[in-house]
Amino acid sequence: MIYTVTFNPSLDYIVRVKNFQVGKVNRTYYENILPGGKGINVSIVLKNMGHESCALGFLAGFTGREIEDRLKDFGVDSDFIHVQKGFTRINLKMKSDEESEINGQGPDIQPEEIEQLFKKLDELKEGDTLVVSGSIPNTLPDDMYERIMSRLEGRGIDIVVDATNDLLVNVLKYRPFLIKPNNHELGEIYGVELKTQDEVIPYAKKLQEEGARNVLISMAGEGAVFISEKGDVIKSPAPKGKVVNSVGAGDSMVAGFLTGFMESGDFETAFRMGLCTGSASAFSPDLATRPEVEALLKIL
Numbered sequence: 001m002i003y004t005v006t007f008n009p010s011l012d013y014i015v016r017v018k019n020f021q022v023g024k025v026n027r028t029y030y031e032n033i034l035p036g037g038k039g040i041n042v043s044i045v046l047k048n049m050g051h052e053s054c055a056l057g058f059l060a061g062f063t064g065r066e067i068e069d070r071l072k073d074f075g076v077d078s079d080f081i082h083v084q085k086g087f088t089r090i091n092l093k094m095k096s097d098e099e100s101e102i103n104g105q106g107p108d109i110q111p112e113e114i115e116q117l118f119k120k121l122d123e124l125k126e127g128d129t130l131v132v133s134g135s136i137p138n139t140l141p142d143d144m145y146e147r148i149m150s151r152l153e154g155r156g157i158d159i160v161v162d163a164t165n166d167l168l169v170n171v172l173k174y175r176p177f178l179i180k181p182n183n184h185e186l187g188e189i190y191g192v193e194l195k196t197q198d199e200v201i202p203y204a205k206k207l208q209e210e211g212a213r214n215v216l217i218s219m220a221g222e223g224a225v226f227i228s229e230k231g232d233v234i235k236s237p238a239p240k241g242k243v244v245n246s247v248g249a250g251d252s253m254v255a256g257f258l259t260g261f262m263e264s265g266d267f268e269t270a271f272r273m274g275l276c277t278g279s280a281s282a283f284s285p286d287l288a289t290r291p292e293v294e295a296l297l298k299i300l
Contacts, residue, residue, distance in 0.1 A: 001053070001054065001125075002131065003131070004042045004043045005056045005132050006038060006039035006040045007135070007144065008058070008136065009037035009059060010104065010106075011067060011090045012033065012034045012247070013093065014031070014033070014093045014247075017029070017094060018096065020098075020100075038134035040055055040057075041252065041255075042254050043055040045248075045252045045277060045281070047076050050259075054078065054079055055078040056079055056121070057080055057081070057117070058080065058083050058106075059083065060088050060107035061087025061088060062087065063087050063088040063090060064082065064083075081116045087107060089105055091103045107137075109139040114141075114144075124157050126155060126156030130157055131160045131254060132145060134163065135167075145161065145163060145171050149176070159177055160178045161178070162251070168181060168189070169189060173210070174211065175213055176211075177213050177214060178212075178216060179207060181218075186204065186217055190203050196222070197219065200225050201227070205227060214226070216257060219238075223275065224236060232267065239275070241283040242283060243282045244282070246282050249278045252281035252288045253275065256273045256275070260274060276300055280293045
C-alpha cells in the first residue's frame with residue numbers, strides 16, 4: 001500500500017485574469033477549486049493511473065472538510081488528523097501576464113495531534129511505500145521529516161522524499177528509497193547553478209554518497225535525470241508540448257515513477273513513466289490522466 005503525507009494541505013483557488021492590474025477591480029474568465037498539497041497531488045495522480053493510496057496529514061475547519069469531500073470525488077482514500085485550532089489554508093493561484101500566488105497560513109497543530117499522525121504511521125507494514133513531501137507549517141517541529149524516518153527505520157518501508165534544502169539533506173542518513181529534487185533545488189544544496197543534465201549528474205551522485213538510494217532530478221522542459229542505487233544513469237529530454245499549468249508536475253512525476261516501478265519492477269520504465277506523467281500534468285489544466293500519459297509515452 002502507498003501512503004502520502006501532506007503536512008499543510010490547501011484548497012487551491014485557481015483563477016485566470018486578462019491583463020491583471022494592481023489596485024483595480026479585475027474579473028476572472030476562468031475559475032477552479034482543487035485540493036492542493038504535494039502528497040495529495042501524488043495520491044490523486046496515482047488514482048488516475050489506476051493505483052490506490054491513502055492520503056494522511058492534517059486538516060481543519062470547513063476547508064478541511066471540503067478537501068476530504070473532493071478527494072472522495074476523485075476516489076482517493078484518506079485518513080487525516082482533524083486539527084482543532086484554525087482552518088486548512090486557501091491558496092490563491094492567479095494566472096495572467098505573469099503567475100502570482102498568495103498562500104494561506106494553515107491551522108495551529110498541537111503536540112497531541114502530531115502524536116496521532118505518528119500512531120497512524122506506526123501501522124504501516126513491511127513492503128508499504130510512504131511519500132513524504134512538501135514544506136512544513138511553522139506549528140510543526142523543524143525535524144518532522146527526521147522524526148518520521150527515524151520512527152520507521154528498519155521496518156522495510158520504502159520512503160520517497162520530495163523536499164528542499166535541510167528537510168531533504170537531513171534525512172539522507174536514513175537511506176530513503178527515492179528522492180526527487182529539481183535541478184534548482186539540487187543546486188541550492190551545493191551552492192552551484194545547474195542548467196544541463198550533464199551538470200546535474202555529479203551532484204545527484206553526491207546525494208547518493210550521503211545516503212539516498214535512488215535519485216530523480218526533474219528539470220522542467222529540459223527533461224529529467226535518474227541515478228539508480230546500482231549506479232545506472234538514465235536521462236531524457238522532456239516530451240514536447242505546450243505548458244498550461246506547472247503546479248503539481250513534480251508530484252505527478254513521483255506518482256508516475258511509482259506507477260511504472262510497481263507495474264514493471266524496472267527503473268528505466270519507471271523513469272519514462274514518471275517523466276511523461278509530469279509532462280502530462282504540465283500540458284493540462286488538471287492533473288495527469290492515464291490516457292494522456294500513454295499518449296506521451298508513444299512519442300518520447
